[in-house]
Every structure is written in C-alpha cells, then in structure tokens.
Amino acid sequence: MNLLEVLGLQRSFSGGIRAVDDVSFHVDQGESFAIVGPSGCGKTTTLRLIVGFDLPDRGTVLLRKKDITRIPPERRGIGFVFQEHALFPHLSVHGNVAFGLRGLPRSVRRERALELLRLVGLGAERDRQPHQLSGGQQQRVALARALAPGPHIVLLDEPFNSLDAELRDVTRRDVYTLLRQARTASILVTHDQQEAMSFADRLAVMRSGHLEQVGTPSQVYRYPQTVFVARFLGNANVLSAVAHGADAATPVGTVPLTEERRGPVMIALRPEALAVVPNGEWKVVACEYKGDHSLLRIAHEQTTLLARSPAECTVSPGQSVHPTVLGQAVPLQQDTDGNGSPQLQSGRIPARPDR
Amino acid sequence: MGRPRSFSHHRPLGLLVVAGAAGAGVLLPLIYLLLRAMEAEWGVVQELVFRPRNLYLLGNTLGLTAGVLIMDTLIAVPLAWLLTRTELATRRWLVSLAVLPLAIPGYVMATALLGLGGGYGALARLTGLSVPRLGGYWGALLCISLYTFPYVFINVRTALAGLPRNLEEAARSLGYTPRASARRVVLPQLVPALLSSWLVVGLYTLGDFGAVSLMRYESFSYAIYLQYAGAFDRTYAAWLALMLLTLAGGIVFVHSRLQRGKSYHAVGSATPGGASPAPLGHLRWAAYAYLLILFFLSLGVPIGTLGFWLFQRPLLPELSSLASSAIDTLSVALPAAALAGVLAAAVSYLSVRWPGKLTQALAGAPYIGYATPPLAFGLALVFFGLRGVPWLYQTTALLSLGLALHLLALAVGPVRSTLLQTPPRLEEGARALGRSWLRAFLEVTGPLMGRGVLAGTALVCIVAMKELPITILLAPPGFSTLATQVFSYTSEALFAQAAPYALAIVFLAAPLVTYTLGREVNG
The missing domain is CATH 2.40.50.140 (Nucleic acid-binding proteins)
Incomplete structure (x- = not known):
C-alpha cells in the first residue's frame, strides 16, 4: 500500500527560481526511500514541503490517502531529522526524546523514551546534556526523538553530513537497522550516491528541481536513463x-x-x-x-x-x-540540459533481462 | 600561577604596577567606606542598622527594582520578537529607534515627565488638559523603565536572532503548535539573555539616583543623598551605602546562582535565522500601534516636553552659562575617559597574555567598581579623599579619577575582546622577524588593540558626561556640569531653565549611542 504519495509538487522562490518542479513519487509502508542529487537541486525543499515547514505552490501530498498538503506540521505525524540534529540545548538527552510524547502519563513517557534510548544504544547517557555527546551520539538522539511519537514516516535531511567519514558509515548502518526494527518508512535526502544506494530500497535522482529517474539502486545504477544519472551514480x-x-x-x-x-x-x-x-x-x-x-x-x-x-x-x-x-x-535519452523539460516519466523502468 | 601562554616569560613589571594601581583604586575607597562606618560606637551602629526605616527603604528599593524588571521585560520581549521574527525585521532603523532611549539619562527623563503634567505643565499649557504630575513609585517606575528597556531589548534580540530556526521546526514536527513551541523551546533559551540583562538593569535601578530623587521616591540612593547633603549624618549615610552595596552584592550572587548551568551550548553547527519572517497579517496594525506608543513615550514625550520648555524663555542669555557647563563637563569627562582607556589597556593586555590568578583578579576588579551603586562609590571616594588624599579632595582631579575607576569596566570590555581576537602568534611573528618585545607590541598588537581602546574610551566618555551622583558628591564648589545643572533646576521645578542643559546632554549622547550600540546590535 502506498503510505506517502507526492503528486506534482512545485515550489518557486523569489526570483522565479523553481526549486521544486513537478515532483511525483510514492513511498510504501516500511520502505526506505532516498532522494539523491547535487547540492541546490531542491531535495531539501521537497522534504520541507512534505513535513509542512514550507507550503507548495502546486501539487498534493497524501499520507495514507489523506490530503495533508495544507495541514500544519504538528498535525501530520511525520518525523524529521535535521542535518544539524537540532537537539534542544536546554533539555537533557532524555528530555529531548520525551519531548514529542505528549498527553501521556509521566511514567509512560519516561518508559517509552528510555526504551527508544536503549534502542539507539544510549540508555546510559539519558541524563547528559546534548553538548556532552559526540556527533554520532547526537545523531542517534535526534533519530530517537523523531521516532518516539511513532510517526508514519521519518524524513532525514542529510543527517550524516556533519559526521566524519568513519563515523558516517557506522551511523548510517545503525540508522538503517533502527528504522527496520521500528518498521518505519523513511526518506533520506543526500548528495552522496554511495550513501543513497546502500541505504535505500528505492531511490530517486534529482536534478535542478525535478526527478530524473526513480527505481531500485541496482536498476538506476545498471540502467541509467539520462547522461546526468549515468555520470552521477558511479x-x-x-x-x-x-x-x-x-x-x-x-x-x-x-x-x-x-x-x-x-x-x-x-x-x-x-x-x-x-x-x-x-x-x-x-x-x-x-x-x-x-x-x-x-x-x-x-x-x-x-x-x-x-x-x-x-x-x-x-x-x-x-x-x-x-x-x-x-x-x-x-x-x-537525449539530454536537454535540464531546462525543466521532462525527459521521462519518473518511476517507469522497462523490465529488462540482465545482460 | 598560570603558565605564560606567550613568548615572554615574565609579566612586565610596569604593566603590573599600572594594573595593580587600577585594582587598588577601585577597592581602596570601599575600604575607607567600611572604616568610616566602623568608626561609630557600637550602640550607635546597632541603632542605625536596626532602624525600622531601613526596612521601609529596603522594601521601596526592591519594589522599584522588581517593577522595573517586569516593565522592561514586558516592553522588550515583544519588541525583540517583532524586530527579529516578523516582517518588521527588515526595517533596521526601527532597531536604532529602539536603542535610542539609552541616550536619555534618568534625570533628563524625570525632568521631562515632571514638566509634562501638573497645573502649569507642558500638557496643561498646550492643551488645557491638566493631568496630575507624576511622582513617587509610579513616576520612578515609568521613568526608569522608559530608558532602561533597551538593555533587555538588545540582549533578547541578539539571543532570538542567534537561535537556530530548526529548533522550532523540530518542535513542530513533534506535535507542538507554534505557540506551544515558542513557550517550550524558544522561551527557555531566552532565559540566559534575560538573566544577564536583568543583572544590568537591576544593578542600575538599585544605584539610580537622578530619577528617584527627582520623583521623590525614597529608595536607598535617595536616602543616602538626603543624609549626606541634608542631614549631614555621615555615619548613617555610610551605613546606608554599605547596605546598598550588600544589596548589589546579593543581586550579583543571585544572578550567578540562577545563571549556573543555564549557559546553553549550541549543539551542532546549526545555521541561525533561515526561514522567512512571519507575516503579521491583520496583527500588523496592532504591531504598528505598539511601536508608535512605545516610541512616543520613550522618545517623543521627553524630546517634545523639553522642546516646549526650551522656548518658554529666551535662550540667548543662557548660552554663556551653557557653554561654561559644557566646558566643565568635558574637563572632567575627557581626562576620565583617557585614564580609563590607559588603565583598561594595561589590565586587559596583562590578563589576556599572561592569564593567571593574579591577572584575572586584576581584570575582575573594575567590575566591582562598576557594580557598586554610584552613590555608595561616590561616598566611599569622599571618605577616601578626606582621610587618604586630603590634598586631592574637592578637586576636579579626584572627580575624574573617581569617574574613571567607577566606569573602568566599560572600557575593559571592548579592549579585552579586540585583544582576544589578536592571536599572540602575530607578536611572535614580529619577534621572529627581529623585533624586540616592545617594538613588537608597538608595531603589531598596539595598532590592532587601538580600535578596542578607542571604543572603550568613547563609551566611558559618553557615560561620564551624563554622570550625576558621583559628580554631585565630589564636585568642587562652584563647579557645575550639564548634569548637575539639570538636577538642581529640576529639583526646584524650574523646567524652562533645565531644558537647554537636558537637551544638550541628549544631543551629545544620542549620536554616540546610536553609533556604538546600533553597530553592535545590527552587526
């Protein structure tokens, strides 16, 4: 079943630049999806439109068949993990994770937050302040915080960017495993094609506001449809x-x-x-x-x-x-240097025999 | 003792002597105040300290301080929000207007407010509308709030502007409405900024003399003045000054306790600002009305009232007296500023390049002088002058010295921060290129530090020009600054005579305030 559906999303900023131009894709229940593209291609804007931090000029976002395009972010039930983690500096690690658990008895909140902290392997750090944690630990707290209210889907905006190379791989694997365990669908936005391919069940390659190609990592890697995708992925x-x-x-x-x-x-x-x-x-x-x-x-x-x-x-x-x-x-396909001309219908890859 | 961080292993003796003299200069008068207070017989002291009147003064002083803090916060927090988070944030000149009231000294604001109401006040004369003349608690409260709110505004605005926007977004994605995320995420992070501005305003209100005495509100400062100048009971004045000093110490202590663990570290490399400012929609008119009323009260009323009184008397005969007051003012303020600049340079250079217990203590001493309520400091200087340096007593030299020592902290701030931005590497580089220590300092660090020294000196100069209580206590007979003229005329309700002096101060201070603070805030 389609958990999230994005239809013809469009967003222009002052100066008439179309940051997001007719973007459509879907994410299934429990699926890990990735949007990969060079910086400035509009992938973060797409994510912000889905969570509701920004509103599209045109297009629709459906979550479980319900139109949420104009609903404020706090009523969407979508988790968000920021590039800079955005942990609340005035709250402890535990306070951060429990922050999203509202309208529950105190003891239930504490239990649930602790459960998530244990899940991310930070049960012992619950009373620390965010600045006392390493970058990778902060990242995991941010994920635990996003997962705590039990969102339908979690959006990850370049979450591994601020980590150094070694920590990046480990943290990415941890996050992948955690999302699987929590059976939560996710969208990862990144400019790193290796990261996208090793993380996602399916991925979309984005370029100057539109999606060039959508498919499983191996489909997109083996059968690129445009010059851009061929060069960008490998x-x-x-x-x-x-x-x-x-x-x-x-x-x-x-x-x-x-x-x-x-x-x-x-x-x-x-x-x-x-x-x-x-x-x-x-x-x-x-x-x-x-x-x-x-x-x-x-x-x-x-x-x-x-x-x-x-x-x-x-x-x-x-x-x-x-x-x-x-x-x-x-x-x-002949590349027209991406002046917004739709080169292909995204998501359609003809089935082909291997070799 | 801290290990030297720099190339030179010995702290230069000359610098130590100068910085040590600054520290001693701040502390010695306070010791004399203590000695003077202790001179009295024990029975007399008991009677003085346990007078019920002290309790009344304490209640008045604390009540006024609390009232000012509440008023300032109520005025400044919405103002800071409007000027950082909404469409009004793009109007930079609004920020300049918001800090401008700092150019109006308390006694000038009091003069203007007193000259407005009453049977023959400006309002009655202009419109025939007679409102009761302000005074007492509400008069002092309104008066002090109207020119101290910019301190809170500057702090809160800086904090709001530096707050990463994604924290609020994180709260939104976790189910919080905009209002709830403002309360649970933004407000707690403004607490450190509020606390530090409350410290400044709190200490200021405790020490304020001009506004409370003109409004005839009996706080400690006013009572000290009455005892000293009116009743000539110097022992009681000394004890009241000690009580006021203790109160200031208490505020500093409470502040440091509250501040503990509240210095939130930014986590991660979050980019501040970001999302577009909130459109005000139909609230726009309410916002403009708020700004209009605020600026009308804090700037329009004082300038308008003083302007009205200015034209009630011919100005020309007044000019020579005005000029002589201006010269007296500068003859004290300029040497005080220069001295403060030199002392600040020595103290800062020593504490930044040779960090250690002694140099840190020397760097901290100016702040004790600054936190000491000016009337207590002035009284301490009187006792110090009478006993310690009688040949200096009632000279402009002692007055300049007193102002320099009281305001030294204002100069230390900018000097220290420019020095901290000048790495010792630069001096080391110069020495590797064959310069001696002194040449390296004169050719490299000196010029770089110059900006900070200049800014600090300018700041001391502005504040010294407006200073009232220390000047009143230490001025030689026949010596009158612009400030003392405003005060003495207003005390006798001679608003028309006070107006030219008051306006002169405002117009001297305004450009400098807009320049120094506007630059800092708009950065």
Missing part, C-alpha cells in the same frame, strides 16, 4: 555512438546494447564493462590503485575513458593500449 563513461539495432558503433568499437536503437545515440558504459590489452591506439593517462582493482584513465584524441583492470596495474602511464568491451552499454 563514473559511467558517456559516449556518442551510432546504433544499429542490438549494437552500436563507438570509439571503442562495436558495443552490444541493452535495448535496441537506431541512429545517433548517447550511451553509458560502466568502467567495469571496459578492459584493456597492451598495444593499440589509446594511451594510458593514469592508473589509480584501489586495492581490489585499479582504475585506468585512457585517452584517444578528444575522448577520455575510465576502465577497470585487475588489482595490480599491469600497464603504466604513457603505454599504448587497446580497449575491449566486456559488457553491454545502456542507450541514454
């Missing part, structure tokens, strides 16, 4: 090619396509679908050692491509190589 090589049905002529030779096309077309080729053998017209520009593999940057005339090679760099910069294609390329 560093796909984007090439211009001429398609002849099931395959296409490209600067790296004939490549099989995931979908039949004819005529000039842009294609996306993942680095892992490209390997090199010694001697050829291409030159190695750089070789980045990544531990379990190496990433080669090869160039020929105006074109630079990324290719994956086995762990050890078997070729060195300056050496001439020949690229060979191992996998399939994905034909992309």
Whole structure:
C-alpha cells in the first residue's frame, strides 16, 4: 500500500527560481526511500514541503490517502531529522526524546523514551546534556526523538553530513537497522550516491528541481536513463555512438546494447564493462590503485575513458593500449540540459533481462 | 600561577604596577567606606542598622527594582520578537529607534515627565488638559523603565536572532503548535539573555539616583543623598551605602546562582535565522500601534516636553552659562575617559597574555567598581579623599579619577575582546622577524588593540558626561556640569531653565549611542 504519495509538487522562490518542479513519487509502508542529487537541486525543499515547514505552490501530498498538503506540521505525524540534529540545548538527552510524547502519563513517557534510548544504544547517557555527546551520539538522539511519537514516516535531511567519514558509515548502518526494527518508512535526502544506494530500497535522482529517474539502486545504477544519472551514480563513461539495432558503433568499437536503437545515440558504459590489452591506439593517462582493482584513465584524441583492470596495474602511464568491451552499454535519452523539460516519466523502468 | 601562554616569560613589571594601581583604586575607597562606618560606637551602629526605616527603604528599593524588571521585560520581549521574527525585521532603523532611549539619562527623563503634567505643565499649557504630575513609585517606575528597556531589548534580540530556526521546526514536527513551541523551546533559551540583562538593569535601578530623587521616591540612593547633603549624618549615610552595596552584592550572587548551568551550548553547527519572517497579517496594525506608543513615550514625550520648555524663555542669555557647563563637563569627562582607556589597556593586555590568578583578579576588579551603586562609590571616594588624599579632595582631579575607576569596566570590555581576537602568534611573528618585545607590541598588537581602546574610551566618555551622583558628591564648589545643572533646576521645578542643559546632554549622547550600540546590535 502506498503510505506517502507526492503528486506534482512545485515550489518557486523569489526570483522565479523553481526549486521544486513537478515532483511525483510514492513511498510504501516500511520502505526506505532516498532522494539523491547535487547540492541546490531542491531535495531539501521537497522534504520541507512534505513535513509542512514550507507550503507548495502546486501539487498534493497524501499520507495514507489523506490530503495533508495544507495541514500544519504538528498535525501530520511525520518525523524529521535535521542535518544539524537540532537537539534542544536546554533539555537533557532524555528530555529531548520525551519531548514529542505528549498527553501521556509521566511514567509512560519516561518508559517509552528510555526504551527508544536503549534502542539507539544510549540508555546510559539519558541524563547528559546534548553538548556532552559526540556527533554520532547526537545523531542517534535526534533519530530517537523523531521516532518516539511513532510517526508514519521519518524524513532525514542529510543527517550524516556533519559526521566524519568513519563515523558516517557506522551511523548510517545503525540508522538503517533502527528504522527496520521500528518498521518505519523513511526518506533520506543526500548528495552522496554511495550513501543513497546502500541505504535505500528505492531511490530517486534529482536534478535542478525535478526527478530524473526513480527505481531500485541496482536498476538506476545498471540502467541509467539520462547522461546526468549515468555520470552521477558511479563514473559511467558517456559516449556518442551510432546504433544499429542490438549494437552500436563507438570509439571503442562495436558495443552490444541493452535495448535496441537506431541512429545517433548517447550511451553509458560502466568502467567495469571496459578492459584493456597492451598495444593499440589509446594511451594510458593514469592508473589509480584501489586495492581490489585499479582504475585506468585512457585517452584517444578528444575522448577520455575510465576502465577497470585487475588489482595490480599491469600497464603504466604513457603505454599504448587497446580497449575491449566486456559488457553491454545502456542507450541514454537525449539530454536537454535540464531546462525543466521532462525527459521521462519518473518511476517507469522497462523490465529488462540482465545482460 | 598560570603558565605564560606567550613568548615572554615574565609579566612586565610596569604593566603590573599600572594594573595593580587600577585594582587598588577601585577597592581602596570601599575600604575607607567600611572604616568610616566602623568608626561609630557600637550602640550607635546597632541603632542605625536596626532602624525600622531601613526596612521601609529596603522594601521601596526592591519594589522599584522588581517593577522595573517586569516593565522592561514586558516592553522588550515583544519588541525583540517583532524586530527579529516578523516582517518588521527588515526595517533596521526601527532597531536604532529602539536603542535610542539609552541616550536619555534618568534625570533628563524625570525632568521631562515632571514638566509634562501638573497645573502649569507642558500638557496643561498646550492643551488645557491638566493631568496630575507624576511622582513617587509610579513616576520612578515609568521613568526608569522608559530608558532602561533597551538593555533587555538588545540582549533578547541578539539571543532570538542567534537561535537556530530548526529548533522550532523540530518542535513542530513533534506535535507542538507554534505557540506551544515558542513557550517550550524558544522561551527557555531566552532565559540566559534575560538573566544577564536583568543583572544590568537591576544593578542600575538599585544605584539610580537622578530619577528617584527627582520623583521623590525614597529608595536607598535617595536616602543616602538626603543624609549626606541634608542631614549631614555621615555615619548613617555610610551605613546606608554599605547596605546598598550588600544589596548589589546579593543581586550579583543571585544572578550567578540562577545563571549556573543555564549557559546553553549550541549543539551542532546549526545555521541561525533561515526561514522567512512571519507575516503579521491583520496583527500588523496592532504591531504598528505598539511601536508608535512605545516610541512616543520613550522618545517623543521627553524630546517634545523639553522642546516646549526650551522656548518658554529666551535662550540667548543662557548660552554663556551653557557653554561654561559644557566646558566643565568635558574637563572632567575627557581626562576620565583617557585614564580609563590607559588603565583598561594595561589590565586587559596583562590578563589576556599572561592569564593567571593574579591577572584575572586584576581584570575582575573594575567590575566591582562598576557594580557598586554610584552613590555608595561616590561616598566611599569622599571618605577616601578626606582621610587618604586630603590634598586631592574637592578637586576636579579626584572627580575624574573617581569617574574613571567607577566606569573602568566599560572600557575593559571592548579592549579585552579586540585583544582576544589578536592571536599572540602575530607578536611572535614580529619577534621572529627581529623585533624586540616592545617594538613588537608597538608595531603589531598596539595598532590592532587601538580600535578596542578607542571604543572603550568613547563609551566611558559618553557615560561620564551624563554622570550625576558621583559628580554631585565630589564636585568642587562652584563647579557645575550639564548634569548637575539639570538636577538642581529640576529639583526646584524650574523646567524652562533645565531644558537647554537636558537637551544638550541628549544631543551629545544620542549620536554616540546610536553609533556604538546600533553597530553592535545590527552587526
């Protein structure tokens, strides 16, 4: 069942900039959804429209089939976790978590708040003040506070941004597990594609106010529909090619396509679908050692491509190589540089066989 | 003793001597006050201390202080909210208007309010409408509130503007209405700002002399003056001053207890401000009416009334006397400000570069002088002058010295903060480039510190020009500042004679107040 439905949401700010432009998607019961995009793409504004901190110019937000577009935030039953945590500095950790539990007997409030603090592993810290906690602990208190009133859905606005790299991964895993345990649906907003892909059941890629593509992480990663998505999620090589049905002529030779096309077309080729053998017209520009593999940057005339090679760099910069294609390329829709033109209906991904 | 944080291992002796002299200068007079009070025979002391009249004075003083705190809070909190959170926040000039009443000294405000009512007051003469002349508790309360509310306003406004907006949003998403989140989230976080402004206003009201004496309200300050100047009972005056000092100490103590654990740390890197200001809608007219009434009472009435009285007498014959008062005023205020600037520089530099128990104590001493009610401080200086330095007694030098020591804390504030922003690295860099300690200070730190010294000196100068109680107690015979002229004319209800002096003070102080405070607030 659709828990949350967002239909044609639109919001302009002074200066006529459309921060959110015709955004539609849905989130299922208990699902983890993510909106990923570069900074300034309108993802935070979308979140603020859903929780009710801001009102849309047009569009509808439905929660359990009920129109909540114009309802004040305090009556929506939506939890919100801020980028800066926004813990109340005048309340203890316990006070923060119990804050949203209103109209309940004192003992029930205390029990419920403690239960949540234990859930996030901070039962012992309940009497501390927020500033005495580390960044990761503050993050978990913020989540416990948002979960305490038992919201239908929790919105997370770049919640891991203020944490350093190491803490980020651990905290993200913790939050994921906690939301699963609480069986609470969530929307995570982030600019980090790795974070979005490892967190979400489904994700949406957002760009200058509109959604470019919606799907499961593997769908969106494997079958990007636009140049932007292909480049933003993993560093796909984007090439211009001429398609002849099931395959296409490209600067790296004939490549099989995931979908039949004819005529000039842009294609996306993942680095892992490209390997090199010694001697050829291409030159190695750089070789980045990544531990379990190496990433080669090869160039020929105006074109630079990324290719994956086995762990050890078997070729060195300056050496001439020949690229060979191992996998399939994905034909992309013509990109019109995002002047609000809807490139595709979001959320529709044609079912395709793997490889 | 704290380890030296800086390159030079020895605290410069010269600086220590200057800062030590400042500390001694603040404390010595208070010791003389104590000695003078103790001189009396034990039986007399008992009779003085346990007079029922003291209880009456205590009740009056505390009642007035509490009333002013309540009034100021009721005026300033809505004002701060209007000027930070609503569409009015974009009008910066409203903020300048809101701090401007600080330029009006208490005795000037009292002069204006007294000159307004009564059978032959400005209102009766202009409109034929006779309202009773203000006076007593309500007169003093209204008068003091009308020019002290900006202290509360400045503090609350700064706190409100710095409060991350997402705290309120968090409360909203947890089920709180805007009103409930204001009460449960915003208000508790304004408490530290309110407490510190209450301390300033509370100490001010305890020590206020001009407004209460002109309004004939018997608080401690007025009683001390009456004993000293009227009844010549200096022992009783000394004991009353000690009681007032104890009361001020009590306020500082209560404040520090309340403040404990209330200094909320900002958590996370929250961005303040943010969301768009609330549109006032149909409340707009109520908001404008509120501002209009407030500014009318706090600025329009005093300026209007004084303006009316100014034209009741020919101004020209008055000019030479006005000029001589202005010269007297400056002849005391300028040396006091310069001295305070020098002392503040020494005290601050020592305590910032060589932090330790001794230097911290020296940096704290000016605040004792500032918190001491001015009449008690003035009386202490009288005793100190009579006993300790009789050759200085009743000279303008002692008056300047007294003002400098009483107001020193005002100069220490800005000097310290500019110094704290000047890292010792800069001096170290200069020394690595071959400068001696003194050259490094003169070429690097000195110029950087100069801004703070200048700001502090200017602040002392403004306040010294308006100062009344210490000036009255210490002025040499025949010496009259603008402030003492206003006071003596108003005491005899000669409003037309007082008006030119009062307006002169306001117009001297207003630009400086708008400049220093307006910049701080609008930052």
